[in-house]
Amino acid sequence: MTTMPVRRRRWRNTAVGLSFLLPNFIGFLILTLIPVGLLFYYAFTEWNVFGGATWTGLDNFRQMARDTTFWTALRNTLYYAAFHIPLTLGVSLGLALLLNRKLRGVAFFRTVAFFPYITSIVAVAQIWNMLFSPGYGPVNELLRWVGVDNPPGWTTSADWSMPAVILVGTWRDMGYYMLLFLAGLQTIPGQLYEAARVDGASAWQRFRAVTLPGLRPTTFFITVLLTIGSFKVFDLILVMTNGGPGQSTLVLAQYIFRKGFEENQFGYASAVSIVLFAICLVVTVVQFVVNKRRSS
Amino acid sequence: MxxxxxxxxxxxxxxxxxxxxxxxxxxxxxxxxxxxxxxxxxxxxxxxxxxxxxxxxxxxxxxxxxxxxxxxxxxxxxxxxxxxxxxxxxxxxxxxxxxxxxxxxxxxxxxxxxxxxxxxxxxxxxxxxxxxxxxxxxxSWVLYYNKALFDKAGVKHPDGSWTWAEYATAAKELTTKLKAAGDKALGAYQHTWQSTDQGFALAQTAGASLESGDYSFLKPYYQTSLDLQAAGAQVSLGDATTNSLTYQAQFGKQSAAMMVMGTWYIATLLNQQAKGDADTFEWGIAPAPQLTKATTGTSATPVTFAxxxxxxxxxxxxxxxxxxxxxxxxxxxxxxxxxxxxxxxxxxxxxxxVADTIFSLKGAPGDDLSKFTFATHDTKPENPVSKYTAPLQNILKDLHTEVLSGTSPIDAAITKAQDRAKNEVLSK
Amino acid sequence: MTTVLVPETATPAEVPSVTRRSSRPWRILGYAALGAAGVVVLLPFYWMVLSSLKTNNEVFTIPVRWITTDPVWSNYADIWSKSNMGAWLGNTVFLSAVVTLLQVATGSFAAYGFAKVHFPGRDVLFLAYIGTLAVPWQSYMVPQFVMMTKLQLTDSLWSIVALQAFGALGVFMMKQFYETVPDELLDAARIDGMSEYGIYRRIMLPLSVPALASLTLITAVTTWNDYMGPLIYLRSPDLWTIQIGLKSFISQYNAEYALIMTGSVLSVLPIVVVFLLGQRYFVEGIATTGLKG
The missing domain is CATH 3.40.190.10 (Periplasmic binding protein-like II)
Known part of the structure; x- marks a missing residue:
């Protein structure tokens, strides 16, 4: 077997590799890849979804360059991502470390941490809006109680609506990513910790020398997922602020929905999606390269 | 299947x-x-x-x-x-x-x-x-009012002669007098939709149009809303959205004495009163407040929208x-x-x-003004048909929350909306 | 060949020994902190439960009322008669089970190909998988719907199965976990004459139980909570899932918020049970800790 000619072995590897992919790939190709691929065509057309699309070349992208609302949505999306990604990463890793123990009641606390993710998003939006209610909400009552004279207006103020949405986004997502981190923590061999302990490493040193490197594939996966999820944030904003007040929380995914389904400019909506896609891709590739370099 | x-x-x-x-x-x-x-x-x-x-x-x-x-x-x-x-x-x-x-x-x-x-x-x-x-x-949009709360406050019922100024005065008077009578109800409730200001403004202002790109006609309507919010005579937009207030509960549970709303609410209100989801009280409908005196009174045809x-x-x-x-x-x-x-x-x-059919339903008001209101109106479309309407309404939706949340003053918000309309929609 | 990987029984990683060493006041403080955090996290759920015990017009009030003196238990009886809750639950359970099974099976299978078999074009293909994650669904929803119509799949539960089961997430996730398994282990097995399929089944699957468990949970929850997919694809009321049923309930009974919250509470409970059952796979570290080398 080891004497098999190189070319034949490569061919065999390809066949074996493809046979693994096939069951998933057929479904993926037809139902996801082809529709997504069509988007790259529609982005260069004027298309009202019902009829044929008219080729307009780069018109959509030229329009986008002048479209102040697009830039506002892009800026808001970056704002959301810039805070939501590190915050969620930190909180969910912290939770995972905390709850990766044999504590009494750990199952309960894990379930509690996962609760925000499974609670209906409509209920989530309603309750948080109520908590944030500027006049009567408990959040501001608490702030006043600790001595803040002029607490923020949260979702009713253009300056504070994005921080409010980021907080709720983190609160909602932390359990999800905690779960992924927990699974990742199980892949780190216990002997490594034992060895580190024998060497007299402190808890912090063990975290730096064993946990972080051991979690690298997981962290990469989570960071990519979190980045994409943050750039695509939609449901939460839709139900919490619907982009307001004014345009203060309007994000790209919502803008795409508006342009497509509300204003029937599916060609333009596709073009904006392509831009969103490109941003995600660039960030992902950078993460990919950084990850490759670190792990080698 | x-x-x-x-x-x-x-x-x-x-x-x-x-x-x-x-x-x-x-x-x-x-x-x-x-x-x-x-x-x-x-x-x-x-x-x-x-x-x-x-x-x-x-x-x-x-x-x-x-x-x-x-x-x-x-x-x-x-x-x-x-x-x-x-x-x-x-x-x-x-x-x-x-x-x-x-x-x-x-x-x-x-x-x-x-x-x-x-x-x-x-x-x-x-x-x-x-x-x-x-x-x-x-x-079509009309003014619903709670007769019991009006009587409790000792304020005269609407008679079809109101402009928005009289509506605002009545809202404030109701709020004060109801408070004095130990009732927490406010004078008016304005639902969170942009049409509660913009629909009337577009319908009632002579020469107003979305496609003109000139939105100064919105100003008096927002002044009234802001005035009522500031006076505490209606719930602010922020409190209404953060607490997910429903207009059915605000009027049906007597938290507000007046509310402008579409005539579809008649069936809902009758139904909720019958089932007990809304309180049982006497109510009526009056023509929506007008921009000028010219279209008020039961000899004229009130202008409204839907x-x-x-x-x-x-x-x-x-x-x-x-x-x-x-x-x-x-x-x-x-x-x-x-x-x-x-x-x-x-x-x-x-x-x-069909006014007789509607008003013979159980629980419906029987007064003449309600019947007049139902049958007589000049109803303009909320969304005049044009390829620009949907994108322009989205821009004006942003203006609505921007103004009523107090993010920007009316004039600045209007200028911004006009710029956006010109650059993003009308120039295409 | 099995000599390389006799899975040792779990040597629970690091932390238990820390717990052993942490002193009592610290532990109490830890529990207090966890408890406080738990309250903040559970508050919205508490409000949901509370609202489900109120009458409709009491749900949204100013200011918020955090206790109810007169709970309306009848909401929990009414919802069964006013809605088609039983059918919705049935459909959702079916979908969650089938989608999860397919996603985990095909996803982990494909992931092995991506992680451990070297062949040309692999990385490009993988990038295509991740790339589709970066496109918002609402922008390719209509082309996908048209495609699905041509396949005669719309308005049947299988459309949702097709939609959810072959997503890129499972492949991506499992690939990452497979990459943590050292290549030497597989090479040893290959030398012993084990086929790639054998390696996948007898080495990879047992090693990736925690990852499989989290993929299972996440897929099940995502399917359970999916709203837009069923909304677009399932039109006949007898096919509705719990989320779409609840939403239509909201628009039908637009002021019946108490009942809506009752439905929301009921819709979460099965997921909580699944989670409680599944989460224990993250403690025992089933097999991975047994890896030598």
Whole structure:
């Protein structure tokens, strides 16, 4: 077997590799890849979804360059991502470390941490809006109680609506990513910790020398997922602020929905999606390269 | 399931083919499908289908359920995939343009030509001299008021002579006097929708138009709203949205003494009072407050707004079905359907002669002003049909929250909206 | 060949020994902190439960009322008669089970190909998988719907299965976990004459139990909570899932918020049970800790 000619072995590897992919790939190709691929065509057309699309070349992208609302949505999306990604990463890793123990009641606390993710998003939006209610909400009552004279207006103020949405986004997502981190923590061999302990490493040193490197594939996966999820944030904003007040929380995914389904400019909506896609891709590739370099 | 439905339809068609011989294509029973939403609690579609069947025994109308909140999203997908029902509702005018411009509607000018002038809202569906949908209901916005709370505060009931200034005065007076009487109700409730300011502004201001790109006509309306918010005579937009206030509970549970709302709320309120979801109290409707004195008083015709609700025909169906569907549209806009719809509290397109039917429903007000209000109005469309309407309304939606949240002063917000309208929409 | 990987029984990683060493006051403080955090996290759920015990027009009030003196238990009886809750639950359970099974099976299978078999074009293909994650669904929803219509799949539960089961997430996730398994282990097995399929089944699957468990949970929850998919694809009321049923319930009974919250509470409970059952796979570290080398 080891004497098999190189070319034949490569061919065999390809066949074996493809046979693994096939069951998933057929479904993926037809139902996801082809529709997504069509988007790259529609982005260069004027298309009202019902009829044929008219080729307009780069018109959509030229329009986008002048479209102040697009830039506002892009800026808001970056704002959301810039805070939501590190915050969620930190909180969910912290939770995972905390709850990766044999504590009494750990199952309960894990379930509690996962609760925000499974609670209906409509209920989530309603309750948080109520908590944030500027006049009567408990959040501001608490702030006043600790001595803040002029607490923020949260979702009713253009300056504070994005921080409010980021907080709720983190609160909602932390359990999800905690779960992924927990699974990742199980892949780190216990002997490594034992060895580190024998060497007299402190808890912090063990975290730096064993946990972080051991979690690298997981962290990469989570960071990519979190980045994409943050750039695509939609449901939460839709139900919490619907982009307001004014345009203060309007994000790209919502803008795409508006342009497509509300204003029937599916060609333009596709073009904006392509831009969103490109941003995600660039960030992902950078993460990919950084990850490759670190792990080698 | 779809397959079984298709099988049943095929079976039915097969049976009819047997019974009526070879000319099944030309005559014989037809089954039309009609899109509706929330069928269990929105009886109007069944009322239309049943009423039509009794006068047209050969044509059966089957209902297809859609989601109320996502009706247009679902319909766009179905039309794009070629599996939409034969007749579908134009839920509001904002999306009508999408369907008309996308060639998803049959020209129904011949149906429109046979309708009398008493059918309201037909002109809203006209593009390039042709009519593309036929209205079956035509609501309009009116002022609901709680007679019990007015009496408790000792404030005079609306008499149809109000401009917005008098409305604001009354709201503040009610708030103060109700407070003095130990009642926490506020004078007015303004729901969170942009139309509560902009719909009236567009309808009542002479020369106002969305496409002009000049939105200074909004200013007096927002001044009134901001004034009432500041005076504590109505819940602020921020409190209404963060607490997810519903207008049904605000008026129905007597948290506000007055509320401008569409006539669709009449049926809801009657229903909720009967079931106990709303308090039982005397109420009435009055004409919506006007911009100037010229259109006030019961000898004038008050100006208000609302989009009609219409029926359109899917062009992908056979000629025979189109003919049947046109008969259905004519019926739905006519006097018989109007009576049937009024019987369930719905405001039909032909609403001149049904006030008595509506106001004889249990729990409905019996005063003359309410009847006048229901029958007399000059109702302008909320969303005039144009390719610019949807994007412009989205810009004005941003303006609405920006102004009422206090993010920017009115003038600055209007200037910003005008710039956006010019650069992002009207310049294309 | 099995000599390389006799899975040792779990040597629970690091932390238990820390716990052993942490003193009592610290532990109490830890529990207090966890408890406080738990309250904040559970508050919205508490409000949901509370609202489900109120009358409709009491749900949204100013200011918020955090206790109810007169709970309306009848909401929990009413919801069964007013809605088609039983059918919705049935459909959702069916979908969650089938989608999860397919996603986990095909996803982990494909992931092995991506992680451990070297062949040309692999990385490009993988990038295509991740790339589709970066496109918002609402922008390719209509082309996908048209495609699905051509396949005669719309308005049947299988459309949702097709939609959810072949997503890129499972492949991506499992690939990452497979990459943590040292290549030497597989090479040893290959030398012993084990086929790639054998390696996948007898080495990879047992090693990736925690990852499989989290993928299972996440897929099940995502399917359970999916709203837009069923909304677009399932039109017949007898096919509705719990989320779409609840939403239509909201628009039908638009002021019946108490009942809506009752439905929301009921819709979460099955997921909580699944989670409680599944989460224990993250403690025992089933097999991975047994890896030598």
């Amino acid at each position: 779809k397959r079984s439905l298709a099988a049943v339809t095929a079976l039915l068609l097969g049976l009819t083919g047997c019974s009526s011989g070879g000319d099944a294509e030309e005559s014989g029973p037809v089954t039309l499908t009609l899109a509706g939403w929330s069928l269990a609690t929105t009886p109007e579609f069944k009322t239309l289908a049943d009423g039509f069947k009794s006068s047209h025994p050969d044509i059966t109308v089957e209902l297809k359920e859609y989601d109320a909140a996502n009706y247009d999203t679902q319909m766009i997908a179905d039309l794009a995939a070629g599996k939409a029902p034969d007749v579908y509702v134009q839920k509001n005018l904002k999306n009508f343009f999408t369907y008309q411009d996308g060639k998803q509607l049959v020209d129904v000018s011949d149906v429109a030509a046979k309708l009398g002038p008493e059918v309201g809202g037909v002109s809203a569906y006209q593009v390039d001299g042709k009519t593309w949908a036929i209205p079956y209901r035509a609501d 989009d009609p609700t219409g029926l359109g025909i899917n062009p992908k169906i056979s000629a025979k079905k189109i003919a049947a569907a046109k008969e259905f549209l004519a019926y739905a806009a006519g006097a018989d359907a109007a009576k049937a719809l009024a019987g369930i509290g719905v405001t039909p397109a032909d609403n001149s002669s």
